[in-house]
Amino acid sequence: MKRILLAEDEEILRMLVTDTLEDEDYEVDEAEDGQQALELASRNHYDLIILDYMMPMLTGLEVIEAIRTKLNNKSVKILMLSAKSQSYEQEKIIQAGADYFMAKPFSPLQLLEKVKGIVNEY
Amino acid sequence: MKFKNSLSRQFIFLMGTFILAFTIGAAVLLSLLHFLNSSFSEQRTELKEKERVVQAIDKDFNKAFFDARGYLALGNKNLKTSALAQEGKIRILNKKLEKLDPSKENRKLISDIDSFRHYYFDQTLPEAFGNYENGKMDLVIQTANTQATSRVNEFQHLLSNYIDTSEKKLEQNFKYLVKMQTYVQIGFIVFILGILLLLLRIIRIMLRNVGQPLSLLTKAAYDIAEGQISSPIIGSDRKDEIGLLSNAFRTMARKVQEKEEDLMAHNEELMAQQDELQAQQYELETALEIRKQNEEKLKNRNQLTNLISNSLDKQVVLDSIVHTMCKIIGADRGIIALYNDKSSASHGISKKGEEQFLIHMESGLYEKLSFEKKPFAIRRELDLAEKGFHDGILYGHDLYLPIFSSDTHISAVMVFTRYGSPFQESDLGEYMALAKNIGISLDKISLFERSEEERKRNQDILDTVKEGIQLVTIDGRILQVNDQFCEIFNEAELPLVGKPFSVWSRELAEFVEEEDFPDFLKKTVQFNDPAVKVEKAFIYRFKSNSRIIKVYSEDLYRGNEKLGTVFVHRDITKEYEVDQIKSEFVSTVSHELRTPLASILGFTELMLNRELKPERQKKYLATILSEAVRLTSLINDFLDVQRMEAGKQAYDKKYIELLPILNTVIELQKVNTSKHEIILDSCPENPMILGDKAKVEQVFTNLISNAIKYSPEGGPIKIQVHHSGGCLNVDVADKGMGIPKDAMDKLFTKFYRVDNTDQKRIGGTGLGLAIVQEIMKAHDGSVTVESEYGKGSTFTASFPAVESTADPHEQDKTASSGSGYSIMVVEDDTSLVRLIRQELKDSGFNVIAFKKASEALEYLNINTPDAIVLDILLEDAETDGWEFMKTVKKRDNLAQIPIIVSSALEEKEKGFSLGAMDYLIKPYKPSQLSRTIMQTLLKIGKVGQILVPEKEDSRT
Numbered sequence A: 001m002k003r004i005l006l007a008e009d010e011e012i013l014r015m016l017v018t019d020t021l022e023d024e025d026y027e028v029d030e031a032e033d034g035q036q037a038l039e040l041a042s043r044n045h046y047d048l049i050i051l052d053y054m055m056p057m058l059t060g061l062e063v064i065e066a067i068r069t070k071l072n073n074k075s076v077k078i079l080m081l082s083a084k085s086q087s088y089e090q091e092k093i094i095q096a097g098a099d100y101f102m103a104k105p106f107s108p109l110q111l112l113e114k115v116k117g118i119v120n121e122y
Numbered sequence B: 001m002k003f004k005n006s007l008s009r010q011f012i013f014l015m016g017t018f019i020l021a022f023t024i025g026a027a028v029l030l031s032l033l034h035f036l037n038s039s040f041s042e043q044r045t046e047l048k049e050k051e052r053v054v055q056a057i058d059k060d061f062n063k064a065f066f067d068a069r070g071y072l073a074l075g076n077k078n079l080k081t082s083a084l085a086q087e088g089k090i091r092i093l094n095k096k097l098e099k100l101d102p103s104k105e106n107r108k109l110i111s112d113i114d115s116f117r118h119y120y121f122d123q124t125l126p127e128a129f130g131n132y133e134n135g136k137m138d139l140v141i142q143t144a145n146t147q148a149t150s151r152v153n154e155f156q157h158l159l160s161n162y163i164d165t166s167e168k169k170l171e172q173n174f175k176y177l178v179k180m181q182t183y184v185q186i187g188f189i190v191f192i193l194g195i196l197l198l199l200l201r202i203i204r205i206m207l208r209n210v211g212q213p214l215s216l217l218t219k220a221a222y223d224i225a226e227g228q229i230s231s232p233i234i235g236s237d238r239k240d241e242i243g244l245l246s247n248a249f250r251t252m253a254r255k256v257q258e259k260e261e262d263l264m265a266h267n268e269e270l271m272a273q274q275d276e277l278q279a280q281q282y283e284l285e286t287a288l289e290i291r292k293q294n295e296e297k298l299k300n301r302n303q304l305t306n307l308i309s310n311s312l313d314k315q316v317v318l319d320s321i322v323h324t325m326c327k328i329i330g331a332d333r334g335i336i337a338l339y340n341d342k343s344s345a346s347h348g349i350s351k352k353g354e355e356q357f358l359i360h361m362e363s364g365l366y367e368k369l370s371f372e373k374k375p376f377a378i379r380r381e382l383d384l385a386e387k388g389f390h391d392g393i394l395y396g397h398d399l400y401l402p403i404f405s406s407d408t409h410i411s412a413v414m415v416f417t418r419y420g421s422p423f424q425e426s427d428l429g430e431y432m433a434l435a436k437n438i439g440i441s442l443d444k445i446s447l448f449e450r451s452e453e454e455r456k457r458n459q460d461i462l463d464t465v466k467e468g469i470q471l472v473t474i475d476g477r478i479l480q481v482n483d484q485f486c487e488i489f490n491e492a493e494l495p496l497v498g499k500p501f502s503v504w505s506r507e508l509a510e511f512v513e514e515e516d517f518p519d520f521l522k523k524t525v526q527f528n529d530p531a532v533k534v535e536k537a538f539i540y541r542f543k544s545n546s547r548i549i550k551v552y553s554e555d556l557y558r559g560n561e562k563l564g565t566v567f568v569h570r571d572i573t574k575e576y577e578v579d580q581i582k583s584e585f586v587s588t589v590s591h592e593l594r595t596p597l598a599s600i601l602g603f604t605e606l607m608l609n610r611e612l613k614p615e616r617q618k619k620y621l622a623t624i625l626s627e628a629v630r631l632t633s634l635i636n637d638f639l640d641v642q643r644m645e646a647g648k649q650a651y652d653k654k655y656i657e658l659l660p661i662l663n664t665v666i667e668l669q670k671v672n673t674s675k676h677e678i679i680l681d682s683c684p685e686n687p688m689i690l691g692d693k694a695k696v697e698q699v700f701t702n703l704i705s706n707a708i709k710y711s712p713e714g715g716p717i718k719i720q721v722h723h724s725g726g727c728l729n730v731d732v733a734d735k736g737m738g739i740p741k742d743a744m745d746k747l748f749t750k751f752y753r754v755d756n757t758d759q760k761r762i763g764g765t766g767l768g769l770a771i772v773q774e775i776m777k778a779h780d781g782s783v784t785v786e787s788e789y790g791k792g793s794t795f796t797a798s799f800p801a802v803e804s805t806a807d808p809h810e811q812d813k814t815a816s817s818g819s820g821y822s823i824m825v826v827e828d829d830t831s832l833v834r835l836i837r838q839e840l841k842d843s844g845f846n847v848i849a850f851k852k853a854s855e856a857l858e859y860l861n862i863n864t865p866d867a868i869v870l871d872i873l874l875e876d877a878e879t880d881g882w883e884f885m886k887t888v889k890k891r892d893n894l895a896q897i898p899i900i901v902s903s904a905l906e907e908k909e910k911g912f913s914l915g916a917m918d919y920l921i922k923p924y925k926p927s928q929l930s931r932t933i934m935q936t937l938l939k940i941g942k943v944g945q946i947l948v949p950e951k952e953d954s955r956t
Helices: A011-023 A034-043 A060-070 A087-096 A108-121 B007-074 B077-100 B104-133 B137-225 B241-310 B314-329 B351-360 B365-372 B425-464 B483-489 B501-511 B517-526 B573-609 B614-646 B658-670 B693-709 B768-778 B808-818 B830-842 B853-862 B881-890 B908-913 B926-939 B951-955
Strands: A003-007 A027-031 A048-052 A077-082 A100-103 B333-338 B344-347 B376-381 B395-404 B410-419 B468-473 B478-481 B537-541 B548-558 B561-571 B654-657 B676-682 B688-691 B715-724 B727-734 B782-788 B792-800 B822-826 B846-850 B867-870 B899-903 B918-921
Touching: A003 A011, A003 A034, A011 A027, A011 A108, A011 B573, A011 B614, A027 A034, A034 A048, A034 A060, A048 A060, A048 A108, A060 A077, A060 A087, A077 A087, A077 A108, A087 A100, A100 A108, A108 B573, B007 B077, B007 B104, B007 B137, B077 B104, B104 B137, B137 B241, B241 B314, B241 B425, B314 B333, B314 B344, B314 B410, B314 B425, B333 B351, B344 B351, B365 B395, B365 B410, B395 B425, B410 B425, B425 B483, B468 B483, B483 B561, B501 B517, B517 B537, B517 B561, B548 B573, B573 B614, B614 B768, B614 B830, B654 B658, B654 B693, B658 B676, B658 B693, B658 B715, B658 B727, B658 B830, B676 B693, B688 B693, B688 B792, B693 B715, B693 B727, B693 B768, B693 B792, B768 B782, B768 B792, B822 B830, B822 B853, B830 B846, B830 B926, B846 B853, B853 B881, B867 B881, B867 B926, B881 B899, B899 B926, B908 B918, B918 B926
Parallel strands: A003 A027, A003 A048, A048 A077, A077 A100, B676 B715, B822 B846, B822 B867, B867 B899, B899 B918
Antiparallel strands: B333 B344, B333 B410, B376 B395, B395 B410, B468 B478, B468 B561, B537 B548, B548 B561, B654 B688, B715 B727, B727 B792, B782 B792
């Protein structure tokens, strides 16, 4: 069973993503903010990390940077969710070390397809 | 001059002889000394060598003696061999000795040595050894005692004698050397003395030939200098330099004598000329005196001109005019007064006298002067004060001098008083000329004053402008700036006016963050071709205080000629900040809107595309609903703000009780948090305010929800109500993160949100407090805040105090509209229930609410409400709204109860077909519900006359 870390401060969105993924037999760990996400990422192995951009404590970007440099984990796949959909924002996110990007509001089914693609490819 | 006669040749000859004699003498002595030394050392070496060889022979013989004796005594064969071996050695040494000195004496010594050698080695030793070997020791001893020993001793004596002799010879040689050296030294001293004598002789010759005649010539020269012409007596016959010199000297003396006679003649002529010159000088002196007087006048006039053109300050100029004129004229007192503005200056006149003159100057004096157009003088008796301690009659003279302006009008008058001497007619012309100069300078001053006045007015106009204005000439110099410009650039400390472009552009650029600012200035200042488009505006930011300034440039033309450039610096910091807040707001709002939208869209999609269990469906629908409510309230906030901004917000103010409002809000907010304890701490008895209930509720909802939001760690939220200063204050205090000091001013600004990126990010639109402030202002109250960063904040809403006795009646009246009617609400959304309950209560209805349809039906078994508000999609899986409606309509006792459907479903037709009286589609305003109920009750005749609350109308 593939294991996925989801960091999202909005409880409802967290529920949406978790429900969508768990129905397809993914194991989903939830983090309410950037700090929690980083702690979980440092403890466990994940096939994919889904990060919200705007989060308390640490923003998505900061979490990515910490994972890539502090934890020195270059291989874990990261998908960033953000309401900032402008291309230059996307570029910034990809540059920071995210592998994939998805604009908010997103379709849970599309997200699922994307996750499937990423995890299988992986 | 021939060389053979010259003194130089004589000197060279003498010196040559001297050097030759010295060199030869010294060479002879030195070679003698050298010869002596070398012959001595040769002899000495030879003797030493001989002595050494003889000593070696002696030694070898000795060794032979000892070895022979040793053999005879001990019988050691080695010693025998050694003794015999000595013979060869001695022979060689003897040969060497012979070679060294073949003299007779020496040959004798050599033959002695040889004969002894023969005797010893050829006779004595073989004989002794033979005896010894044959055991005839007594024969050996005998031989030794008879002859051998004495012969050996004799020989040894001979050798030592020889050595002594040669030592003596050496000593003799040395003594001889010392003696010879002494002779040479004496010879040297004699030689030196001879040389010295020669030198003395040479010097004497030189003295006689040169010194004597020179001193004679010197004496003759002194004589000539003293006027005694005498020929030097010496050596006219000499052919050398001295002879020539004395010839020349004689010629000179003769010439001098001739010249002197000439001079005497000349001198007499000169004396005559001098007399003539003296006469001329006297004439010149007289002329000079006259010129000096003229110069003095000119000087005075120059001084006056200088003084009056040096300054443009009128009073200074007037003072210097009056003082200088008094000096020129020789007046004791004087005054100058201008006609147009009555300014004056005086010398020797009291302030009072001056004022008096100013008052009376126009009566008579002006007419007389402007008629005659020339100065006049009068003679008068001095008054007592002027006379001082003098006795008798004294006269003074007054001179009246008019000053004309360029338009020939009298612009000023001067009066001077001179005691004693009268004014000469001839001087008056001079004074008039001075007065004319003064007139010109006064004209200049009044012109300057007028233009200065104009300039000041222009500057005043510029200074009233709110933008910084900077006028730059065509060559880039700053011509003028206004106050605002100075304020922007703190110009008091760097006066830039008059500075060239390179200086001021650099100094301004120091303040500015943008590095291309000087480029912009340069382009606009240098721009001269109207056909070329140049950027005329630039926005820059201050390094020090991050003020943002927009500068426009506009070229200044007169006709087609460019005169310069005007820069207008406008402070746009406020606009810029507002812009920034707005764009931040757009991003916040988009985030705030996207989150509920994302969940609504997401869950809807899941529901449409997946087979879900009913519980999941319900959960999702509830979520969608609550998110939609959240979205609605967000949108309502925006609309509220927009209405407030447009001034369209209307308030329905009544006397209302504060406590129920606070309680309702607290109850509602408690639902949103588990971490916080919301306490209504203290409260005076039954406080009343005059206000719009819904709006007041909104105020407290916003304040308390903020308190919850900004204390994410939880803690108490205390609400206190208290009177102070004619106000009823409500404090909402939290122990949360507090507000940074720099954020306090902007707190109530629309769209402003405290920057809390380093803390937990807290959602929101930045509208809550702006709305609160707007509402409080509309209630003639205020909202204030006290906060310590990191420790919490206290917001205080202050309402004007209301006399508590004045209101309850009105309260009753307005609340009574729907009083008594009981309304059943079937709704599973608790927050909506609260909303509806509140609204209906406010309108005077009694409300009973149910979450489940089945429970509602049970209630209906016993009770009969006046109306039912029904939701269709209910948590109750068994009975939904439709079922409920069908059941109710089936029962006779209930069929008449009007049912108002309140649902998100747009199925009005189905609703009405099942017997609904009205159908409200969510979301709707709660007030709409109460109005609908009223209208429904009215329709069915339950209410005779009912006042439909005007709330809704007054709000929109």
